[in-house]
Amino acid sequence: MTKKHETPLLDELEKGPFPSFVKEMKKAAAKNPMAADELGLLEKSFRDKVTYWKHGGIVGVRGYGGGVIGRYCELADQFPGVAHFHTVRINQPAGLFYTSEAIRFICDVWDRYGSGLTNFHGSTGDIILLGTTTDNLEPLATIFSLNGFDLGGSGSAMRTPSCCVGPARCEWSMIDTLDITYELTQEFQDELHRPSFPYKFKIKTVGCPVDCNAAIARADLSIIGTWKGPIEIDQDRVRDYAKKGMNIQEEIVNLCPGKCITWDGNNLKIDDSDCLHCMHCIAKLSGALKPTPPFGATILIGSKAPFVIGATLSWVIFPFMEMKSPYQEIKDFIRKATEWWSEYGKNRERIGELILRLGMREFLEAVGLKPTPEMVKEPRRDPFWFWKEGDLEGKPWESWLK
Amino acid sequence: MTKKHETPLLDELEKGPFPSFVKEMKKAAAKNPMAADELGLLEKSFRDKVTYWKHGGIVGVRGYGGGVIGRYCELADQFPGVAHFHTVRINQPAGLFYTSEAIRFICDVWDRYGSGLTNFHGSTGDIILLGTTTDNLEPLATIFSLNGFDLGGSGSAMRTPSCCVGPARCEWSMIDTLDITYELTQEFQDELHRPSFPYKFKIKTVGCPVDCNAAIARADLSIIGTWKGPIEIDQDRVRDYAKKGMNIQEEIVNLCPGKCITWDGNNLKIDDSDCLHCMHCIAKLSGALKPTPPFGATILIGSKAPFVIGATLSWVIFPFMEMKSPYQEIKDFIRKATEWWSEYGKNRERIGELILRLGMREFLEAVGLKPTPEMVKEPRRDPFWFWKEGDLEGKPWESWLK
Amino acid sequence: MPYVIPEVVDVKQRKTDIGPPHYKNFLPPIIQKNYGDWKEHQILSPGLMVHIANSGDKIWTVRVASPRLLATDTLREIAEIADKYCDGYLRFTTRNNIEFLVSDESKVNPLIEELKARNFVLGGIGSRVSNVVHTQGWIHCHSAAVDASGLVKSLMDEFIDYFTTKETPNKVRFAVACCTNMCGAVHCSDIAFVGIHTKVPRIEHERFKDLCELPTTMAACPTAAIIPDPAKKSIKIKEEKCMYCGNCYSVCPALPIKDPENDGVAIVVGGKVGNLRTPPKFSKVVVAFLPNNPPRWPEVIKATKKIFDAYIAGAKKHERVGEWIERIGWEKFFAITGIPFTWQHIDDWTYAFETFRTTAQIKWVK
Amino acid sequence: MPYVIPEVVDVKQRKTDIGPPHYKNFLPPIIQKNYGDWKEHQILSPGLMVHIANSGDKIWTVRVASPRLLATDTLREIAEIADKYCDGYLRFTTRNNIEFLVSDESKVNPLIEELKARNFVLGGIGSRVSNVVHTQGWIHCHSAAVDASGLVKSLMDEFIDYFTTKETPNKVRFAVACCTNMCGAVHCSDIAFVGIHTKVPRIEHERFKDLCELPTTMAACPTAAIIPDPAKKSIKIKEEKCMYCGNCYSVCPALPIKDPENDGVAIVVGGKVGNLRTPPKFSKVVVAFLPNNPPRWPEVIKATKKIFDAYIAGAKKHERVGEWIERIGWEKFFAITGIPFTWQHIDDWTYAFETFRTTAQIKWVK
């Protein structure tokens, strides 16, 4: 029998229609003393309105610099079960697919070596195993590795890449998000397990501009599938939508950011040369419209949470990149970009912050790219800018003024 | 006879259909030695591709700290006529209206005391008299003052206010731009003639959001007429436009930023509650639509050229202010704002730059205003902000959460 | 493949840098066969959709809500259900829902019946509210100004109908972050919640020496409010420059900022990440502070309902919250919701100027 | 009122702070009568419009181009014409054109005839090119990197038909500034030109001492490239941080930056100040450098024609240059005009991030 804490406040959250995390904690608490104390501690936090966790300490497994978030409790005496309560991050399978076997395996290991509490999944994408002690870490990691699993990332390292369900179960995926994620994860194992960057580096891949993995908002490198061919239209299906009551003019034509769709009540026309590849018409007329090859990805860089310079969204670096296995071009780019960043970046400076500090030109030249209008919403505003030796050599204007 | 310089390059600019400033210079040069040397000097600048003017020196008239831009030539020996070549700024009549008498008067004075070259007008709005010597300044100023004219502004002072033609010759003017400009100019004579601010302070007034004086782009204080009543529609006139071939849907409805106009081919409807008061429909259906009272002005602050923080456009401080003579509210506001700015502003820091440095709250509290959504395009993005004692006193949320 | 857990673990056997298992091991045969070759999908009900391949093959997805914090027993229950109806195949979504992948149409309804019988909540597919992207909160993080799971539970209990049945003009993405590090997607969500502090961190000069690095601590401050205090071998904080963001505490345990009385919750709205129609948008603050009131944060839920209801009532089809607000204008948003516009709404940081209204375009409200 | 110019001027008679004469002194009677009571206007030709008052009264405006730099003789000529047809009443526009104000319809055509006979250029009213807001240039400013009047004359000779007759999709506002102080409205014009430097200022250490203030000079630098040089009692410039803006020279004559070979002209486009349709916009750089080539700046004119012609060909009715570009997208703008996109086009200053493309929304060009 595990220790039972009174939890009047948390009990409130067992009520109500949405599945209750409190019920989950109680399930675990019933057979696991760590979970029991975790429950009691949380009740105290709810009562006192503060967290009782200490700053994370450095714990981990031999040869790895990350994958575990060390956690110690401020109230170890009252809640000895959570005195040490580290999180283990297990690198999820790309696309978040599982078999019941795999799930049961993870449960068995975790019941033996941890609190029995998990997160499926962490925001970055890892399987989160919540709460274990330092001496459990080696055996845990060993058993996972014997069964083909490995730790995820933490600290100033490559972080566990993640992706949307993509080609596995989505008709709109224009790149193989799962394969890209798997390949990149394998390629950068060393960077993922041994923090050697100025700060974290995250990669998220989605199959199309719908961005079902929030890649553009929370990945230093955002890989977003897109297409260059025309949008194929099945006029009959479009008419069906109209018949079923969709106001094509209002819901599709007027909302097209490229202003390139027309609907005469019978035929839908798209001027592909003005299409911004936003996916709205394709998604809302699902089944009737279809993007066509060439397929590839827009590569964006730099998104992150607010600290220190304010939240950013990733911005375009490659308007279009082909994405064929073994994905050499993107791998090379990641190496060049992270090497440059590692050389010039300050401690805890994300790559996007560094680019903003030194300027796009420094970055683009370092990775061997030229400026293109697709990188910007608009050109710069104020009339002073840097010139480098040679920028004006050979009177560049003569050629285009012809 | 005045000295004649060879001007092969400038002669080029006597050709061509657009009125030639070179012809103007030659006219003046024919009878005025200063103008003659100015012509020669300009030819030299055209040949050498550089300016030959020195940094302005401090010159002026007794009791005034501005109104004259001191100018000295680097090539005084070759062009003695422009060794001293100061600009005198004469405060223009509001709306830029003149009588032939007044014009002739200015010409007579200027032929006697200056180069005979003028600008009607300078970008700020002044009459610019180009080129005179220091000893001519007092008599010049005296004669102008005896005839009801005064100097304009320069330096770190209130600058000569200016406005659009407004009620004098425009059906859309919702405020008396000329009277406001005259009244404010008179009210701030001391600030205008005796630089006592951290930097220049410009006021521009326009009768409606069309902004025919670029008030929002180049005035520290931009006064823009607007209206609160509905837009009155003369349906017959609208139909005329349609008959004459205007595509009302394309040209009016689709371009309305408030998306609040509909046209059924026969009647134009406007949902005034969504009108953004942009003036497009009123201007393009000129004569058919009419703004209605209450009339007043939106007051904006802070626009300026690029230095030091980058060009700015003015932003909203008062969404709507009544503008009735004697314009006490705006006068008081200008005093409060410039006093605050004079207290905290650094040398050569425009008021807009100061507000950006210290934050809107400091400014708004200093002038006794409360925050309103009309001041912003959107609320702030990142989730940290300042709190002052009392902001959360009395649990402010309780009242509106009811 | 069979998983083995040796009784005695020889840690020397551990392999390193093998990475995650290959995804193919977990894909149902139908998906393996039609991988990348899907034709279309149909949403059959809020908890059920079918994807149809060009080959004609179909895969049904039954989606149920998850609290994300799962006990192993619950995971086993899910596995057992998957065995019974899905040949053991299931997945999780990027918003933490559980998806059962059914290859045999005849098993779809029985599965749904059993899930209902076991009190699983089906829904979240289509134009409605889905699960809440959130973070650790008091359950596991030292930085949490507010709990996450509790707030999520309170929210979803309130909006449950919009998960299970009711539609919204477009998807509504909620997110919760327990501190301004904002693990998750709060900065780009339709309606999001973030735990904030409102008082300056306390400086424990004694501990600073041993635990903190001066340059790192100073560099962590977004407003350069931190200056050295050589005498104490510690730091000073310029109170008037401090925005209580807590980032200094992230790098220096000697600067505690948690505060039971003065910590609270801010609500930000109007963000999105998809590229449809309008480009991705940041969320903007609409409520700068609400009290931290466990277990159900009634003030936060009430305020959220005001915003949510106004959106439901006012938005056109396909408009996300941010798109709706941009169409009606922020002055109307504040007027309609009755939320007061305060000093904290006006930006005074790096991009402040870009948020000021540099136009006379204004709507008159009330 | 009669103006008097005494033979002998007694400067003691000078009155101070009287301000400008009251505007009423200069308004034609018809305007005084119908002041603020106008009903509508009609544009009768590019150089002629009539304003009709609610009273039924009318005032005709005949607009002619002005080089702005006017000799007194020309002003007298204008005055004489005004006497003959306008009872002496005339005005100037905010873009420096001359407007003859006619109250008697029968005098309109004779006035127009005489103006043509005297080679005045009528036009500028309506949806077309009007006069160019510009600055002093080499005629009177020490700061000028390029001349203004010469550039304006060259431009208007090229686009004269669009002033006198041809229409454009909407008004096209040109502006010229001879240095980055940008006296005028370059930063918010449809197509504008600004004189720029491309080399670091030269430091005259000897003169610095006497002529310049250290703090003011340092504060003038937008990029903090200026640091003290105590040894020389002068300053140093971090070359790699200098953007050659010339603002330090504005406050310190000992930092000359003018350079016959390396100064040039940049073209910025897409700005506007009116609130119609879209809010006021800043101009953006499209050509970062063209040579300073008097007397007619052929490269600048050629480049401008490319932009102008593309606008004429591509813009919809009522679209300003910036509105047209925003509709087609910048990638298309550069593709259509053939202007190369260079390093200088990507912002790297304060608001750089706000200009980056934080979306996958892209048009494919060529």
Ligand code: SRM
């Ligand atoms: C577990 C997780 C939240 C969750 O409940 O899902 C998490 C938890 C923590 N994050 Fe996070 N972050 C998690 C995803 C994120 C995300 C979202 C994402 O990755 O998609 C972000 C925003 C995107 C980004 O990276 O900017 C995020 C931005 C941060 C930051 C701010 C980084 C920045 O540059 O501003 C910090 C602060 C830091 O690194 O010191 C942080 C720090 C932390 C720490 C390690 C607290 C700390 O300062 O030491 C948290 C450990 C909590 C604990 O004890 O378990 N976490 N963190 C997520 C990782 C699980 C996983 O591996 O799958």
Ligand code: SRM
């Ligand atoms: C004459 C005029 C240009 C013209 O040809 O029309 C002019 C001429 C000068 N301006 Fe200007 N500015 C003139 C209107 C403007 C405008 C436009 C406006 O006022 O509508 C601006 C942009 C708006 C603004 O104020 O920001 C303008 C922004 C500047 C600046 C930059 C100020 C800033 O905050 O960035 C300077 C630099 C300075 O003040 O040191 C400047 C400085 C100067 C100086 C005094 C040069 C100097 O640094 O000493 C020029 C004297 C030239 C000369 O020798 O005659 N001038 N200046 C305009 C004044 C005539 C008049 O009084 O009507």
Ligand code: SRM
């Ligand atoms: C399963 C999942 C991908 C995954 O790898 O797990 C997924 C799956 C689908 N999404 Fe998504 N989206 C998923 C997260 C997202 C996200 C990411 C997020 O919320 O963090 C977004 C971006 C939200 C944003 O923009 O802020 C997202 C924005 C969309 C949209 C765009 C909605 C809009 O118009 O703005 C569509 C298209 C639509 O609904 O018409 C879409 C459509 C779809 C479709 C219909 C794609 C397809 O053809 O299969 C999928 C099922 C429909 C549905 O409503 O769920 N999905 N979808 C994610 C389910 C999360 C959940 O449990 O609810």
Ligand code: SRM
């Ligand atoms: C005379 C003048 C005011 C003055 O006090 O001097 C004036 C007078 C008129 N303007 Fe203007 N505008 C004058 C400068 C401006 C400016 C300021 C500037 O260019 O620096 C602008 C702002 C330009 C911008 O947005 O960047 C301006 C933007 C307009 C517009 C808006 C055009 C648009 O749709 O964007 C209208 C409305 C229209 O044309 O439909 C307009 C309309 C008018 C009307 C029709 C107003 C009326 O009912 O009388 C006037 C005559 C028509 C015409 O085409 O000139 N006026 N007008 C100025 C003449 C300058 C010139 O010589 O050409």
Ligand code: SF4
């Ligand atoms: S991002 Fe695109 S490809 Fe991926 S799941 Fe969403 S819609 Fe499908």
Ligand code: SF4
């Ligand atoms: S994808 Fe977007 S931009 Fe392209 S046609 Fe469809 S709606 Fe328009």
Ligand code: SF4
């Ligand atoms: S700003 Fe408005 S009121 Fe003034 S002239 Fe232009 S249109 Fe008329």
Ligand code: SF4
């Ligand atoms: S003034 Fe502008 S916003 Fe208002 S109705 Fe007319 S076009 Fe629309």
Ligand code: SF4
């Ligand atoms: S948001 Fe803050 S408190 Fe919550 S998990 Fe992330 S770091 Fe911890």
Ligand code: SF4
């Ligand atoms: S809380 Fe934030 S703003 Fe305040 S001192 Fe710490 S880092 Fe700086």
Ligand code: SF4
């Ligand atoms: S723009 Fe520069 S050079 Fe031209 S007048 Fe103004 S300050 Fe002088």
Ligand code: SF4
């Ligand atoms: S030219 Fe401009 S950037 Fe260069 S040093 Fe001078 S002020 Fe600074």
